[in-house]
Amino acid sequence: MWLIPLFICLTFVAKVIFGQIQISQASSRFLENCDQAPTLAIRTTCLNLQRIANNSRRNFEQQAQVIIHPPGIPKHLRPGIVMPGSRGQVASNPYDCMTLTCLCPYFAGGIDPQNQCVLRNGQILTMAYRKEYRMLTEEERLRYHNALRVLKQRGEYDRISMEHQSVGARGGAHSGPGFLPWHREYIKRFEIALRLIDPSVSVPYWDSVLDSYLPNPSDSIFFSPFFMGETDFFGNVINGPFAYWNTLDGRSTIMRNLGREGQLFTELSIQQVMEQNRIENILSYTAPMQGCPYPVNYGALEYSHSNVHLWVGGHMKPPEQSSNDPIFFSHHAFVDFIWELWRQNVQPMWSRELEYPPDIAICADPQHFSYALMRPFFTLFNRDGLSNMYTDQMYRFAPRPGCTAEIPTCGTPYLFCDTRGIAHCVTKIKLNGLCVGFEGFDACFDGVCQMGRCVEGPTPAPFVPQTRLSRLQQREISQTEIQQRFVDCFNRHPCCEAWANLGECRKNRNYMEQYCRAACHICNSTFDTSNGNGVLMVSVEVIRINLWKKIVVKHVTFVTLQKIFHVQFQYRLLLISKKKKNRDSIFSYTLNLPKAIVLSLYYNYFLIYLKYDE
DSSP states (O other): OTHHHHHHHHHHTOOOOSSOOOOOGGGOSBSSOGGGSSSHHHHHHHHHHHHHHHHHHHHHHTOOOOOOOOTTSOGGGOOOOOOTTOTTSSOSSGGGOOSHHHHGGGGTOEEOTTSOEEOTTSOBOOOEEEOBGGGSOHHHHHHHHHHHHHHHHTTHHHHHHHHHHHHHSSSTTSSSTTHHHHHHHHHHHHHHHHHHHOTTOOOOBOOTHHHHTSSSGGGBGGGSTTTTOOBOTTSBBOSSTTTTOOOTTSOSSOBOOTTSSSOOOOHHHHHHHHTOOSGGGTTTOSSOBTTOSSOOOTTSHHHHHHHHHHHHOGGGSSTTTGGGSTHHHHHHHHHHHHHHHHHHHHSOHHHHTTOOOOOOTTTSOGGGSTTSEETTEEEEEGGGGGOTHIIIIIEEEOOOOOOOSSSOOOSSTTEEEEOSSSOEEEEOBOTTOBOTTOTTSSOBTTEEEETTEEEEOSSOOSOOOOOSOOHHHHHHHHHHSOSSOOOOOOBOSTTHHHHHHTTHHHHTHHHHHHHBTTTTTSSOOSSOOOSSSSOOOOOEEOOOTTTOSOEEEEEEEEEOOTTOOOOOOEEEEOOOOSOGGGTTOEEOEEEEOOHHHHHHOOOSEEEEEEEEOO
């Protein structure tokens, strides 16, 4: 019987071939000479992107209705409607989830009659709300730092960082159209890992425009012990929440070289993105070969984002090492925010999930093609990163900080309002930092600007930041954290069980130890992964019987979508017991797709319409 799921798996991972793709040594010349870049920083970025593209190409050649919400949830944190057949409603591990209902069992929560996830402490699991880092409350900031610390101690931070490292210098994460979709999925997974520790946290975005206004942005309060920490003369991060963090390259500290090259985001660079009206200028061909009909766009978001990597320097400079520094995740959360602003301002909602640049081998490595696998997330294609479900179901962005001449405050002690011209918020400056040009403004954190420097004021500091969580706050976190210690023990490919039955745990040890740890019994999962198909059987709290007596499968239909083979192996139906004694019991049921249908048809979605009878 194991031959059937094995054959399904082989079909599932088969590449979709749209035509012959030939990449020869003769085409190794790029369309643009990096020496023609307008600035040294852009030239450096150009060379990096071309290096990654070369590695990636070489690697490719070597392998082939209206929802009525109950009260209590803020409007901006209410998930949208989930379309039938949408991915991520059931998942074999929390990182593949795309709805709060899917995540709920991993938080040891239960589903209430309003289809909300209720945590053990009685709170509702809401969408993540990504604020600008300096707009976090004291408690929110400390909770985020605490979750990062726990994630690092458990080794899960380094495992997630290694996922980025594995595609940093080769693959579909950089140097092409897959850049934005890949990182959207990656940051989502990182955020889920943090929320499994503390459901109240989200990844704050770093709006580096706020720092770009300073004469020396490295003097920003953002690079202080309250946020990212400070460095010594050699660039080692020696204080703050991330001081003396070991890194994947064997160092005992995170490295930064602030401001030596590159530049931060500016309003101009963001405006250049917003003015684009073609998808090829957003999901850009950033390392095209000669003959590509699309010229290099040096104003593309991947280029401007790379300038920030260069500006931070140290571990942030080489793409394969950048995720060692937690600033990486806040930087990319802002990049994702900019992309989402463009999507909402320029694209109609229906087109956001459809528009993707043409698959042209001389413009982008085939690993950037729309239906190429999103490595190392083998159940996804690149175009899956276009889904509206990310911001409809999983997270939302708080508006960027702002102020007006009439209300010249930014709502946080870490920012001040520059009312010259169009009023805008600017980050505050650390003591001893340069404040030239900001005399007369409240530009210095707990100080005043005198003779171009921030110095201590004549009065005691009006605000003292909180540096550690209170015992009450620590107790609240322990109440919401899942009871059992989170064990990263999942099958990360739907074929793991079939492969394990064939003895691949022994034959192909390197791969199986990385992607099929549960199937190979390398670790002990806190969840049941023994259903034979690699799909997790999670229990769901039964809705009371007086609401629905039964669920009937009314209609099943299949939707064809352009030659794409995308099968969801199993769907779960909620069983409602008719017996009062089982009213509050927990059940789960798995609906299996007929294997013959799976093997004979190419379809994207399996739609189930449920009829609720009285």
